[in-house]
Amino acid sequence: MKLTIERSVLLKSLGHVQSVVERRNTIPILSNVKLDATPDGLKLNATDMDLEIVETAEAQVQDAGATTAPAHTLHDIVRKLPDGSQIELTYNAEDSQLALRSGRSRFSLSCLPVEDFPAMVGGEFSHNFAVSAGDLRALIDRTRFAISTEETRFYLNGIYLHATKSDGVDVLRAVATDGHRLARFEVPLPEGAGGMPGVIVPRKTVGELRKLIDETGMDVSISLSETKVRFGFDEATLTSKLIDGTFPDYERVIPTENDKVMEVDRKLIADAVDRVSAISTEKSRAIKIALEKGVVTLSASSPEAGSAVEEVEASFDAGPLEIGFNSRYLMDILGQIEGEAARFDMADAASPTVIREVSDGAAIYVLMPMRV
Structure with a gap:
């Protein structure tokens, strides 16, 4: 694998994917980001087994190939390189090292086999629709502060997203509560969202999703199954397991x-x-x-x-x-x-x-x- 990429492009993509990676991992491969050099550019992939982000960054690829490198270490190195610099990444399979060169800087990172990197099975997404970035931002911002952090009531550790009626009008509604306060916000129901299952999007997913929304002005595609949700952006895709639980009947509150x-x-x-x-x-x-x-x-x-x-x-x-x-x-x-x-x-x-x-x-x- 060999490619050249601009620092700001790599830093932006690494910023997205490394925040999914937990700082402490009992499984070493989960500390790594998968780097896949393809004719379309550099594809970056990170997961914690519950949440996965895949992003493609523009790069000049000389030799296609893939490896995995320590996500936080790589991000720190790129962050500290000078603005405007070009970065050359070369992976040598013989010694399992990723060489990073930029100007007079040289780094060598130990890699783990790409075969060990877990794949998050997508499954069948039964409902697909698009929401404007503004509407999705409002659904999150107006409710996320009320998400519970109490792990014993795990079914409250996210935002409940569902289709319903409000004064006879079809709406997409977000609800969050921690038992002390409740927040409810709704937007007009997007086309194609009718009949969608009510889902609980986990707190960590909400945080990562919110960062991606800030960098797009486009509609966000949403795909739902009974167990997973996928958010699609221009260059990034965020896939997450849903909270397997029943959200309480909030209307009674x-x-x-x-x-x-x-x-x-x-x-x-x-x-x-x-x-x-x-x-x-x-x-x-x-x-x-x-x-x-x-x-x-x-x-x-x-x-x-x-x-x-x-x-x-x-x-x-x-x-x-x-x-x-x-x-x-x-x-x-x-x-x-x-x-x-x-x-x-x-x-x-x-x-x-x-x-x-x-x-x-x-x-x-x-x-x-x-x-x-």
């Missing part, structure tokens, strides 16, 4: 009878929560919200730090109400609202609160209260 409604400037209340929460303890992050006609009072106190109180103007006509929230969870939700005004639908101090953007019904957030 979203209250519909909350009759105490507050509308408030999103930035004003977010800034006030941020300031007041400086006093709350690191463990609970609790703040209290007291509502009266026309005003909301935020407060926090801790034995060590003292107390804080701030008032914010708000539209509220119901009777007085006091409710406590985890300030970080509340800030996460307010950070997702893009419009100027946020709406809080509340019932009492012990019931979940529904938070949404006044001007946009595509997103709904549910936040559980806490005792303060």
Whole structure:
């Protein structure tokens, strides 16, 4: 194998594939990236057995061939080479070494046999459709913060993606929850997505997918089977196992009878929560919200730090109400609202609160209260 490639091209592709590779691996081959020099360019492949990325980079291939090299080491070397430099990669099968030359720099990396590199069996993808990069970005960004990190409830460790109806309109909906807060966002259902199975896309896959979306303005092709999902980009393909579990009936968690409604400037209340929460303890992050006609009072106190109180103007006509929230969870939700005004639908101090953007019904957030 012998090829020449521009540093920035190789660095971009290595940046994508090496982030799939775990830093600590009990199986040595999984620490490596597969490099396959073909007439179409350099094909890079990395996997952790649950997630696989394949990307093709433009390169001048003198001799076709394939090998595997340490992913993180190769990425670090290329990252530290000067901008604009040309890189020559040569693999010698006799000593299983990959030689990297660039300017006056010379590196030799130990390789593992390409035959040992695992192949992720794709299987039959029963549903195929395309989603615009903007819609897919919004589905992820508006919900991923609520993904659970609790491994015992593994079925909450991802985003639940499914087709459903909203006010009689077909939509593609993303839902995530960790039991303390829930995020739901939807976009019009893409053509060809009708009848797709509801799937749970794992947290790590969501992170890798989000990086790739930032670098494309094109539609993203999505292929689904019962056990896998594949996202197709211009030069890259991301294939992932799905979480094998049943996502809970989230509709039962979203209250519909909350009759105490507050509308408030999103930035004003977010800034006030941020300031007041400086006093709350690191463990609970609790703040209290007291509502009266026309005003909301935020407060926090801790034995060590003292107390804080701030008032914010708000539209509220119901009777007085006091409710406590985890300030970080509340800030996460307010950070997702893009419009100027946020709406809080509340019932009492012990019931979940529904938070949404006044001007946009595509997103709904549910936040559980806490005792303060």
